[in-house]
Amino acid sequence: MAIYRSDQASVTFAPEASPGAFIENASVSGNGGEIGSSARTLSGDHAVGAKTLTLSGAADAGGLGGDGTYYAIIGADLGSGTTDTLHGPREIRKVVAGDGTTTLTLDQPLAFAHPNSTPVKATAIGAAAIDTLTTSTGKYITWLPGVYDAVDVPDPEQAFEPYYILGGQNRNAYAIYPGQETLAGSIGGMILLNATPLRFPLGKIVTKPTDITATSWKVGTDASTDGASKGDIMIPMFISGSTAPLAAGTYVMFGANSHVDATTFSTTSGDDFEVRQLVAASAVGSGTTGTLKLNAPLQFDHAANTAISTVASAGPFYHTIYEKTALDSITMNVNIMDSGETSANTWQRRYVGGKVGAMTMSAEEGGLLTVGWDTIQFLDMMHNMKNHPDIPASTFMPRYGLMHDIGPTEVGKMVYDSGITYVRPSAAPYYFSQGTIKMFGDDPSTGADAVTLGRIRSFSISISNNEEPRYYISNQLEGKRGPTEILEQRREYSMSATIATEDSEATYTDSRNIFKELLLAGDYRGTVGLRGFAIELEFSRGSNDTITIRIPGENFDSNANAGDAGNATSQGGEQGVFIRAATHNISDTNPVEADVDMLFRSMIINIVDSEPVYP
16 A cells, blocks of 8 residues: 655745745646636736735636635736737636625635736636646746755644533533634754755845846836836846847846946845846847746846846856845645655645744754754645545535645756756755854954854854734635734844863963953943954855855944944944853863853845855
8 A cells, every 4th residue: 555655755835925825827728718607807906915806797607616616717928919918927726705706715815916907717626536737837836945854844733622601511511612723834954055945034135146248128018117026927028129039048137236247245235136047038029028937936026127137157146145024925835745656646735824933053063054944834725635525525625725736856946958847956065064153353254353263063043033923803714714914023043052162371361262252241341332242154165155144244224245334333233242151161071161152133144156046
């Protein structure tokens, strides 16, 4: 008998443009039939994150059944006409309410914006068959966060409460009623191969290529219309004259500021540079307009008339991870093929609207740099188990949904090379032995007062966003009782390290060490004041291949990449690291060492590598 084995599970993820709006460019064979008695379109523009559709006429699916028995197919990929008017990429959502009216409620929010007059089709849920999606390009929920060997999956945790009635026959509960649902999981101890998992508990990643070629193409259908939005995978482009079209496989750069070859990291936290690969491209009319299809959704909005440049894929690339107040949500997909590798038996679950509430980066002597997504809270989930013997045949399991099967051959970054493939990270891990830690002073990267510590045995950096799920009054369907939204609260940072003492010296030596910093408690008196100190932690795999963590990171004016800005000062919003505890115990360990507990308020991460595209 075949079984479901953990070692055959594929766990992937992708960012969302709006919480719960999982990105999937998909349709069914033939693109479905009419959702009403005649063709129906959207009435009005529909934004990313919308959970209701307003149609040009009543939905009357006829033989498709009623609420919960069919899917709406929204969008048309490339629209009709010589200017490639976009109706948005096709996507599919289950209709859970509103059949027979002009307003339909969907099971999950829209991932793409769809303008007025976008066509809407429908297809029935097959009662005893596998519902299968098609795609014109590739699958997007395929990113591998790191090398993991265990995942705490966020299946719903149900809160049931017993209730007692006065005058009962005995002391037993009279009834048990369901309460709220919680969907929380984690992926701990991932071996870090690149920067993919690092931005999601922090904010955003800005990419600056070192080899850029300017083009005459711009974002939009003209200089003031149809800019690109966060989450888009189809981008309109235009040109005032005529030029060579952009080809599938080309790497392109978007961003509002000047496109120049980079020699260092971003120095403006407002930068919005990002790189994507084209998996499809078209130019129509006289070659003055066209449409690009990307291998990953955009992370930022880009206004009409924003420049589009081509990029050499060899790199290197300078990436900067900045803090952001509102974190991007993610979709997590868990796919398990049975041991008999029977496709009809593949069990898939998909969790949407997730936010990484806490992350830990750690390493110890003789080991590798690892990252853990310690808590991830989700809004909802989907699965592919359709039927149950105790519910009517015309009713399907709650949260059943149609979605792409993300199998083991479809894990990794989507790449176009004469066709779509999925490439897993192949770089070597970051070793503890390849790390350097500088501490003390106000700027360890350039300051003469910085100390390179040579006897660090381990370290751990923790980030907590203290996220809270909120359960508002809402009309949840299919028996759902999950959170309405997940909100970030105050961000907290801490660092711990086991640090052995340096070589002995005369006790009157004017020098810096952990014990002295502990006693000073970050207060250097005089004109320096309560400043704390700075830390720079770097791991290198070779030339142009490093990850650098700088503490503190942004201050109110600029950031740690811009000259003297971002250094630790005694001003509010600019302080550095403070040691809370560093007991130098006497034990059988030599030399004497301390378990150091530190608190800080901000950080910035710089990465140099050959990865052009990060999610």
